[in-house]
Structures are given as structure tokens and as C-alpha cells.
Amino acid sequence: MRVSSDIAFKEWAVVVDTLGRGEQILILRKGGIRESRGEFRVEHASFWLFPTQFHEAEHSIIPSKQPVLRQIREAASKDFVDIEFFAVTDYVIRICDAGLLERLQGRHIWSERVLRERFEFGRERGLHALITRIYRRAQPQRVAWRTEYGGCNSWIKLEHQIDGDAVPVLADAEYHAQREEIRALVNDHALAHS
Secondary structure: OEEEEEEEEEEEHHHHHHHHOOOOOEEEEOOOOOOHHHOOOOOOOEEEEEEEOOOOOHHHEOHHHHHHHHHHHHHOOOOEEEEEEEEEEEEEEEEOOOHHHHHHOOOOOEOHHHHHHHHHOOOOOOEEEEEEEEEEEEEEEEEEOOHHHOOOOOEEEEEEEEEEEEEEOOOHHHHHHHHHHHHHHHHHHHHHOO
16 A cells, blocks of 8 residues: 555553554544643644654553563664554544443553553543554655654654555454454443443
8 A cells, every 4th residue: 555644643652552453453542632622622633653762661561562662662762763554543432431441451551550540540531542443664764853743742744745555563364353352341331331
């Protein structure tokens, strides 16, 4: 698939790595303090994943991913970011019931405690869950770090557009099976609580 965009979504590097390995298809987001009213909005249906180290903490993810976080942190540069993965949002879920978080365990690498804290934080309880199809470029694109890429916001406009051919990290059948399992979990949960 040919992809092209100058829009990037900031996410912890360890989560980007997990998405890029096809180990999860969910992005979970509350919203950054610099975003409008501190609330996350899905402003773009497709975007590059911009790996960050900002706020990364080992206690925030499951134990099996903590060594990966350390390895990525040790290899990271303060001068540039390598952008390798392109995401296409397939389905957006607004999680308003904390019980759904338990049902989604095993579908992401966040610790349950941290997700509950994020769910409760702010004026409105809840989280956004994006089911995303992830594509990999043949070669990562190195992007020089700019101060405007910092801060607590989810979306950034890159200085230059990134183009290239990309292939899905998961085969069609595997991706669709995971997507439908998550949608079924969400729908079953909604029916059980209506």
C-alpha cells in the first residue's frame, strides 16, 4: 500500500513497538493536558506513529514488556525519531464503563491500575480505544527532533510529509479476527449492562 502523510500520533515507544510487532491492535488514550479541554479527539483517520519516551514508566505496563521498554529507552536518541509504522483507524470505542477495561486485558500492554487511573482522571470518566490496522515501511524515516513535537498533545504535524510503500504487520485474516473479537467483547459488555 502506498502511504503519505505529514500527521503523526505520539505514543510511547514501547506501545509503538508492540503495535508494530502485531501484538496488539488497540490504542488507548485519555487526552493530553494541552489538548482542547484535556480531551482526546480522533482528528485523523490515518497517521504515522511517533514513538516517544515522554512519561514512559515501567510500572505503567505489564511486566513482560518492561525489559523491552528499557531496551528501547537505552537505544533512543534526543536528536531524532525513527518513524516506521503507519496506522489506519478502523473503529473507535468510547469506554464509559470501567468494567470494559477488565474485558480488554490481554489486548494491550497497559497495567490495569494505570488504565483505571487514566479512566478516572479529569472531568469526564472514560477512555478512547482505537482499533488500528498497522503498516510498516520498508525502511524507517529518520525525523529530526523539533521542540514543537514535545508536550502533552496527541497529534503533531511533521515538518515534512513522509511517503512510501508499507505492508500490513498482520495478515488480513489475523487482523480481522482480532478486530471482531474486540468488537464482540465491547458489544457483549454493553448488552450485559443495558
